[in-house]
Amino acid sequence: MGSLQGIYQQDPYLLQYRSLVTGSVSENGRNGIFLENTIFYPEGGGQPADSGTLVCARRSYEVLHVEERADGIVHWLAGTAAPEIGTTVFMAVDVARRRDHMQQHHGQHILSAILEQKHGWQTIGFHLGEETVTIDLTTRDIAPELLREVEEEVNHIVMENLPVKVENYRREELPESLLQKIPGDEEEIRLVIIPGIDENACCGTHPRSTGEVGPVKIVKTEKVRGNLRLHFICGSRTIRWMGQTAITLRNLEQAIGATGSEALSRLEKREAELKKLHKERKELLLLKYRWEAEQQESCAAMIGSLSVLVQHFAEADMEMLRGIAAVWCEKPGRLAVLAGGCGPSYDVVMAKGQAVSAAVNTLAVDIWPLLKGKGGGSPDIVQGKASELPLNEVKKRLAEALV
Known part of the structure; x- marks a missing residue:
């Protein structure tokens, strides 16, 4: 029914088939097999591989990934077991995954065709992801109103239900304008054609008509390395997105009233x-914070020429500690070690003002062991967590370090 690579291309709707196991391979703890013919699409051209099952001697094997190599197509299997060489297996492709890939990939063909033919923006990258499909375009930006026009035109082509043809050509039979996009070592070219809309060299699986793509929705854009990346979805993905969007909108309206x-x-x-x-x-x-800092004036200790505040605020969180420390350290020659919370874990902030030569992150190296905590920061401010608050010991250690 065709060459090794031809079944899934000639008839992407053939989702069950029998074939002979011709070889096996084991790599990095994975087991795979080669088949005489396959209906599984191997990853390539931006389209992910098919998945599914193989059945042999009443035993089922899960196909996790399919990869094309120089010596054939490898079907990577779950687990360590695999059908023996020479046995016949019954293949079954995951129908929902195949249909989804056909919708997304062909939707990309239509979208890329409109963007290039009407606006001159070429598609230089394509990725069929689990959530969205992306194409990278040779432009830095597209106005939202123009994107809406493009989306409307793409959906019009879908609803026209135009036929999709697949034809094979020798390289010398094709015009130079088309050959510019095809690698020079390919002699046999497979074209996916939407008459009057697009002719594109492609190895992927495509539907018989544009109507099977289903509704197309452009989701968002982002700038990537000087180009524009466009995210979109097609078919069943769009329907699910519409349903979820409707639920979200209803919930928002209810919350807003x-x-x-x-x-x-x-x-x-x-x-x-x-x-x-x-x-x-x-x-x-x-x-x-300014009021709190002023209340601590009498609590500060003079260590040399520095005014050092070591204090615990039971009701303070990290934001409040940072705020009080910042106000306290507005005046030069000031240093603060502040703790907050009621345990068993405490927030800690250490900070200094101008005219304090010691780096706070250096002082903290000796302070954290006393607090049974850890943290990090800069020479001006450090923050972290502690499990104990021996504040008198902290004051003594600072006095030793600052004198």
């Missing part, structure tokens, strides 16, 4: 209010 444009308006208003509250909170917290 409005629908449609009114929900968006309320959300924008709440966002503006939240930003205002965040700004006011930062201003109030600064006043709070």
Whole structure:
């Protein structure tokens, strides 16, 4: 029924078949077999491999991956067992995975054709991923309204249900414009053709008509190495995405208490209010931290010319400790070791102001063992966690280090 590599290309709808095991291979703890003929598509051209099962002598073997090599196509199997050479196996391709790959790959052909023919943006990269399909385009940006036009045109071609043809040509039979995209060592060229829309050299599995691609949705774009990467989905993936998007939208509308444009308006208003509250909170917290720092003036100890504050704030978290330390160290010649929380784990911040020559991260090397903790930072500020708070011992160690 065709050459070794021809079955899945000649008839991608043939999903069950019998063949003879002709060889085996073991590498890095994996076992694989070669078959006389195969309906499994091997990974290549940006399209992932098929998966499925092999059945031999009432035993089933899971096909995890399929790889094309110079000596044939390897079917990598789960586990350590494999059918013996010379036996016949019954192949069954994972139908849902094959259909998904056909939808995504052919959707890419249509999308790339529109982008190049109408706008001059060539596809220089293609990857069929588990979540989305991506193509890399020779442009840095595409306006959102233009992307919507492209998406609409692609879906129009899908809904026209145009026939998809697969034809083989000798290299000398093809025009130079098409040969520019084909490696020079390929003499037999397989073209996937949508009449009047696209002619593309491709080894992948494709449907009989564009309608089988199903709805196409451009999800997002991102800039990658000076080009634009476009994420999209087709067919069943789009339908699932639409269902999940509808659920998310309904949940958002319920949380906001409005629908449609009114929900968006309320959300924008709440966002503006939240930003205002965040700004006011930062201003109030600064006043709070400044007040707390002022209350500690009498608690600080003079070590040489430095004013050193070693204090525990039971109600403080890391944010509050950093805030108090920052205010305390605004004045030169000040150093702080502050702890927060009620245990058994405590937040710790060590910081210094100007005119303190000792580096805090160097001082911390001797302090962390006393606290039975650890952390990291810079010469100006260190933070971390502690399990004990022997603050008097900390004061003594600082006095020894700073004198």
